[in-house]
Amino acid sequence: MVRDPVAYSFTLYVAGPTERSEAARANLRYLCETRVPGCYEIDVVDVTERPELAEEHRVLATPTVIRHTPPPERRVIGDLESQRSVRALGLPDQGGPPQKRQER
């Protein structure tokens, strides 16, 4: 199967350089690398630096991931470690579930 190079695009909203933010960033990257390698892009928005973006996109809590493409938009909040995250983000259920956080 040939995928569009950026078939999946996400925005991850975090709050400051905390352990929680780092874990969310690593987990999302791990999910994408194991499910849609090479055809995804992730933008990270720190709401403490860009509060206007949080308001504009009605982000009520962090970490929140918004999947922009493919449509429809999906939004997930909380841990990104479980198999439920894969389903919630609409990622292909292949390549095995993410078990561990990606080591950075």
Added chain:
Amino acid sequence: MTDPPPAGGGPGGERGSAQPCRSPGVLFDGHTSVAVVSGAPDGIVAVDEEGVIRLCNPAAAELFGRPATELVGAPFGFPVVAEEAAEIDLVLPSGAARVVDMRVTATNAAGERLHIATLRDVTERRSAERELEAALERQDAVVAVAAHELRGPLAAISVLAHTLRDAGARLTEEQRTDIAERVIERTERLQTLVRRRLTAARIDARATHVAPQPVPVLEFVLERLAELGEHAAQVDVSCPPGAVAYVDRGDFREMLVNYLENAFTYGRPPVGIHVTEPAAHLEVRVRDHGPGVPPDFVPRLFRRFSRAPDAVRNAEGTGLGLWIVRALARAGGGDAWYEPVAAEGGAAFCLRLRRGPPVQEPPEEGRLTPRSDEGSGRC
């Protein structure tokens, strides 16, 4: 009317029955109150399969800092918790964050699948944990610094005592007297270190209440000079007759002694104690004729554990003396700061004290509360 989701503190729910009621447990669907979640202490939001908030209770509105009408219909996101609970940050309208534990269960209500996110505020708990970690780190540093400070004088006393014991018979009377004086000198140094440590601990613990009283300044200063020993002859005092400070005597003694020790350790005699009454306050300046303080070090001068990079190598310094002076001065409604003496060279360490009781006590009055902007210079 929609049946209430059973999870998250319903009438028979475990959480609802075990926790005190913080606010009325009513789930709100944007138009009417649709269910009573009796005694719910946590914020509860019910989201649909699209992650849109369909219901929330007043506690949730309070946690988000937004009215329920704004929350219902808003895209919260599909809540995912890997284990029992996940920690998330709520983004408040002010831009601040509130840390909550989120637990998620699912239920069917009116034929619709709903995911119930129960939110418990743990901001204070997290803040307390961070403060505790910082306090423990500081305590480790304090113990390490104290051990380092005490080791030198103790080792010297040990060597001197062994010399007296093992070679006492071969020593002249003059040599024995010299050794005894050196033991006394190092013991006094240890006493100074311990005294400062205890004062710092008292300030940290905010354990001591300030007991201000009218103190005749000239008499008080002369008493301190009498305790100063041979250094007293190198001190000049100028003080208006009848000058009175409204200050805790113990704190005043600690402040003045620390300034004098600082002058003799890092400055050079002669040392002057100059008291003036410029306005409603009384000011005390301890001046020395040493090299002064490097300008780039002045902002850090009154910070804890702060010592000038070119401080005398063998001077007994804890980096606590000036910090103690400022903390005590501010606790008593005054202040402490440094002034260079450009014309004649040297340094002036200044103290502002009250001359009488304040008209209205501020809320924190009477407790030792060093301000957070230490090192910012004169107020």
